[in-house]
Amino acid sequence: MVVLLVIVTFAVFIAIDLLLSRQKVPVVAPAMQEAEIPAVGQELLSGFHIPMNLKYHPGHTWVQKERKNVHRVGADELAAVLAGPVDRIELPKPGQWVRQGQKVFAFYRGNEKIEMVSPVEGEVVEVNREIAENPRLLLEDPYGRGWLMTVFSPDEESPTRNLLPSSLIPAWIRESAETFYSFQPQLAGATAADGGRASKDATAALPLNKWKEAARALLLS
Amino acid sequence: MMEGIRRYFWRALFVVIMAAGAWATYLRFWGGLGAATNLSDQFPWGIWIGFDVLCGVGLAAGGFTLAATVHIFNIKSFRPVVRPAILTAFLGYLLVVVALLFDLGHPYRIWHPIIMWNPRSVMFEVGWCVTLYTTVLFLEFLPVVLERLKWHTALKVMKAATLPIIIAGVILSTLHQSSLGSLFLIMPNRLHPLWWTPLLPVLFFISAVATGLAMTIFESWHSSKAFGRQLEYGLVCRMTRVLAVITAIYLTLRFLDLSHRGALSTLNQPGFERWMFGLEIVLMAVPMLMFFREKTRQHPLAVYLGVVMWLLGFVTNRMNVSVTGLERSSGVHYFPKWSEIAVTLAIIAAGFAIFRLAAHYLPVFEEEHEEEATTPAGSGRIPTLEAARVPGD
Numbered sequence: 001m002v003v004l005l006v007i008v009t010f011a012v013f014i015a016i017d018l019l020l021s022r023q024k025v026p027v028v029a030p031a032m033q034e035a036e037i038p039a040v041g042q043e044l045l046s047g048f049h050i051p052m053n054l055k056y057h058p059g060h061t062w063v064q065k066e067r068k069n070v071h072r073v074g075a076d077e078l079a080a081v082l083a084g085p086v087d088r089i090e091l092p093k094p095g096q097w098v099r100q101g102q103k104v105f106a107f108y109r110g111n112e113k114i115e116m117v118s119p120v121e122g123e124v125v126e127v128n129r130e131i132a133e134n135p136r137l138l139l140e141d142p143y144g145r146g147w148l149m150t151v152f153s154p155d156e157e158s159p160t161r162n163l164l165p166s167s168l169i170p171a172w173i174r175e176s177a178e179t180f181y182s183f184q185p186q187l188a189g190a191t192a193a194d195g196g197r198a199s200k201d202a203t204a205a206l207p208l209n210k211w212k213e214a215a216r217a218l219l220l221s
Numbered sequence: 222m223m224e225g226i227r228r229y230f231w232r233a234l235f236v237v238i239m240a241a242g243a244w245a246t247y248l249r250f251w252g253g254l255g256a257a258t259n260l261s262d263q264f265p266w267g268i269w270i271g272f273d274v275l276c277g278v279g280l281a282a283g284g285f286t287l288a289a290t291v292h293i294f295n296i297k298s299f300r301p302v303v304r305p306a307i308l309t310a311f312l313g314y315l316l317v318v319v320a321l322l323f324d325l326g327h328p329y330r331i332w333h334p335i336i337m338w339n340p341r342s343v344m345f346e347v348g349w350c351v352t353l354y355t356t357v358l359f360l361e362f363l364p365v366v367l368e369r370l371k372w373h374t375a376l377k378v379m380k381a382a383t384l385p386i387i388i389a390g391v392i393l394s395t396l397h398q399s400s401l402g403s404l405f406l407i408m409p410n411r412l413h414p415l416w417w418t419p420l421l422p423v424l425f426f427i428s429a430v431a432t433g434l435a436m437t438i439f440e441s442w443h444s445s446k447a448f449g450r451q452l453e454y455g456l457v458c459r460m461t462r463v464l465a466v467i468t469a470i471y472l473t474l475r476f477l478d479l480s481h482r483g484a485l486s487t488l489n490q491p492g493f494e495r496w497m498f499g500l501e502i503v504l505m506a507v508p509m510l511m512f513f514r515e516k517t518r519q520h521p522l523a524v525y526l527g528v529v530m531w532l533l534g535f536v537t538n539r540m541n542v543s544v545t546g547l548e549r550s551s552g553v554h555y556f557p558k559w560s561e562i563a564v565t566l567a568i569i570a571a572g573f574a575i576f577r578l579a580a581h582y583l584p585v586f587e588e589e590h591e592e593e594a595t596t597p598a599g600s601g602r603i604p605t606l607e608a609a610r611v612p613g614d
Contacts, residue, residue, distance in 0.1 A: 001556055003497055003540040006272055007533050014529055020227040021446060095458045095518075097298065123298045125455040152298065152455050
């Protein structure tokens with residue numbers, strides 16, 4: 001009977017609290033609303049849209065600080081063009097701990113896949129279910145609706161470690177673009193970017209083995 | 222409107238509880254245990270021991286569980302919840318000491334075990350563990366106060382001593398959580414076979430670790446509501462998964478032990494023990510099954526209710542060990558007097574109030590920052606493939 005007395009007493013207190021504060025649910029680390037997503041820059045570098053107000057990992061993923069300790073992660077346009085029209089995107093599970101440089105995303109064409117690495121270390125808070133259902137978003141809007149995951153990093157400093165200093169981004173993109181074009185059979189040899197945009201199906205003529213080789217070289221996977 | 226009702230309801234209730242507690246305290250210290258409790262020579266331990274001490278210590282287990290997770294196993298993602306957990310543990314232990322002062326026949330002799338040793342007594346070990354671990358918890362919580370006072374030199378000294386203090390805390394609380402189980406090992410003929418087992422210390426320890434996680438989730442939920450903090454849900458989800466696994470281990474051990482000892486047959490005997498045992502198992506098994514489902518983990522309210530259920534299951538277990546399991550052999554039926562309940566409620570209410578004050582005036586929800594060398598931005602070198610790769614990847 002004593003047990004019941006104790007249990008019922010606490011159950012009553014908790015029920016009253018829930019009843020009185022039902023309007024007041026805890027603020028769960030929120031999924032970002034479309035309206036809240038800060039506008040990204042419009043800079044074009046070597047034919048690719050590379051916003052300069054984001055941070056980049058050498059593996060062509062971008063990082064945007066969402067709030068204290070939470071970062072949003074996605075693939076930059078070069079990676080999106082390289083992946084091309086994919087059938088399926090595999091994302092990590094929420095709650096999974098990812099390390100910087102660990103392979104966490106996979107883009108499939110049929111049974112063949114290329115992988116991308118995580119730019120930051122931390123715990124996956126949320127993944128973009130929309131992109132899992134509609135992989136075309138990766139190409140259509142890599143910095144907006146095509147984001148991949150958000151990561152909670154308990155350490156304020158480490159997420160930005162090993163990311164590219166902004167002064168080096170143009171040179172890095174130029175180098176990456178040259179590497180990317182060198183894989184294109186019809187573009188063999190040196191080509192100069194002339195201010196045009198990279199085609200969305202730039203990898204259409206690329207044989208699968210070359211596609212995977214280019215991904216390994218550029219996405220560090 | 223609702224917010225006003227909520228605020229004043231709890232404040233009014235707090236005043237009522239504290240007033241009743243004050244009256245009960247007067248009765249206890251001026252009239253003695255006989256006047257203030259329904260305890261007797263046949264049944265000397267009531268809810269002050271069964272709930273205040275056994276459950277209080279268990280519910281304070283978040284302190285050592287998370288301190289070990291973050292500082293010893295170096296799982297940094299749990300850092301945001303370490304300080305609240307240590308504060309809870311510290312308050313929990315302080316209030317356990319207060320409860321002991323009520324229950325001891327001669328409370329003014331509480332210091333005797335420190336001087337007059339009886340190393341063969343389990344109670345001696347329990348007494349020492351409470352004393353030492355409360356001191357350690359004070360030292361673990363001290364940096365928060367020093368940070369608030371901006372006493373940087375003292376803070377540096379404390380930070381240098383963090384690891385040995387944490388290790389001492391983990392050892393002491395492991396000893397203490399299990400030795401509370403050992404207390405009941407010495408009454409194999411008195412405690413009902415559903416609860417008496419040579420594994421009691423191990424079972425007490427495992428369930429305490431799980432309770433530490435459950436309490437951390439419980440307090441994160443309430444803190445986020447009370448102080449408008451964000452509930453780091455990813456962290457909560459991870460804790461519920463671990464909680465489910467630990468519960469599975471605990472229940473497996475529990476039933477293997479029961480069947481090994483042939484105690485399961487006692488479930489056929491009439492009596493309220495089997496119902497209480499059933500209640501305890503259901504309150505632990507249901508949340509475990511809930512937490513194994515990913516769908517449940519996506520609903521904060523379901524997670525909270527699961528955690529509450531688990532905590533009630535834990536309380537049921539400790540109360541069964543200390544009260545239900547002993548009633549039959551003692552030959553008396555024990556039900557606490559109003560003053561025992563009032564003291565218990567007052568102790569819990571005081572705990573909540575102090576936690577709230579501490580959270581308001583001290584940097585409890587701010588993470589401690591470890592100074593780590595960082596790569597200067599713009600170091601002028603493109604990070605190499607090696608820098609981006611993780612060893613062993």
